Amino acid sequence: MPATIVGSMPRPRSFSTLLQLLSFTTSTYAPALQRDELLIVLQEPGSHIEESASGYGNMQARLPKDWPEDTKYLRAPSYSKKLIRDKLNTLLISKASLASTEQIMATRGPYANVKIIRISSASHPAQGQYGLYATEHLPPDSFILPYLGFVHDQTESDETSDYDLSLDRDLGIGVDASKMGNEARFINDYRGISTGPNAEFRDVMVDVGFGIVEKRMGVFVLSAGKSRKRAKGIGRNEEILVTYGKGFWTERKSMTA
Template sequence: MPPPRGHSGLPKGWSENIIYLPAPSYSKKLSADKIKALVCLKSDLPPGAQIFTPSSPSLNVKITPISDSAHPAFGQNGLFANQHLLPDAFVLPYIGYVHDQADTDATSDYDLSLDRETGIGVDATKMGNEARFINDFRGVSAAPNAEFRDIYVDAGNGKVEKLVGVFVLSAGKSGKRAKGIARGQEILVSYGKGFWTERQSAEG
């Protein structure tokens, strides 16, 4: 059986108990209509739509153990820049198990919304790529240096997949983020206030 497209081994530091995915894994419970909302022909995209072809494993990042005892993820892992990443640069896609409400893990801390209209999410709890190791900025930095954006990725055979991508934040009007993310710097996003509200409710 040939390896999945774009797959060239596991990234250094990958967790053995997690399945590495170079491309999304779709739930068998997803209807054909919902899959059509995510996978379409390139010719169906609006003019000028950008299509990404990421490498797998990603050359932009490295999984690194967190050794700082003051870090909220101390003893776990974080995702760090493997090279200088400029403002607005595409870093890598967030890949995992694509599902809807019928197949949701309510205890997951790795589930992102992929298509709000159809209630589709992507969960990297048990399977995914390096993006699952991105930490929230709270307790680490004054602000995030990256964010999630919707993207289209080349799926081959004239088709594209709708995914969530990780991007370096723009420089901003003041230009204070003009340096982007330096090599060796941790990539940090905002999980959103909703994530922490739900987490506190669960812990309570």
């Protein structure tokens, strides 16, 4: 299945960086130069192109309801400074290289189509914890939200984290939402809750401007399927559930044994 492009406006960290980027737009070598500048911005402490706009501090105060105080809310990935440039280059590609049929959508957190709810049901395996629920009907195959967190390589993997997903398996790049992330970190595994998942993780490409797109992990409603059993999608107030795979739970059990 092709990746989905999710649109967002470019917001370089500083005015000088913006001028540098704009100065390349008439150059024959603009794509390569722009990418290098973007990589520099991405690795600046606590920064990201999407989060560095003027007035971002005011936006940070607007958090989803029931967001935990000890977890940083992200509107874009937080990149490790230990990620080498070659690996970062795999996450930033030319928009022109993608097929023209790729779907383009806008995204910006907090996300109005979902809500975080503390689970009180005694029959729910996550009783006393949280789940993520739809606030509106979500059709099959529709994009729900990105899965954001700390983007790192294998040298910084936390083996105790239940929030670490693979972003690029070949290069060992993952995204960990244990200490920072967005609403997607509250999505539960379907086991013990439902007969199966109603959502899944897929690659998405986010437009960060200047002809560059950024690879991320996204959460999508499952397709309707050939039998159309999932044609209703996810209903309003229904919990969003995925499968982390049997391997995930086998590994977790072995670690706690």
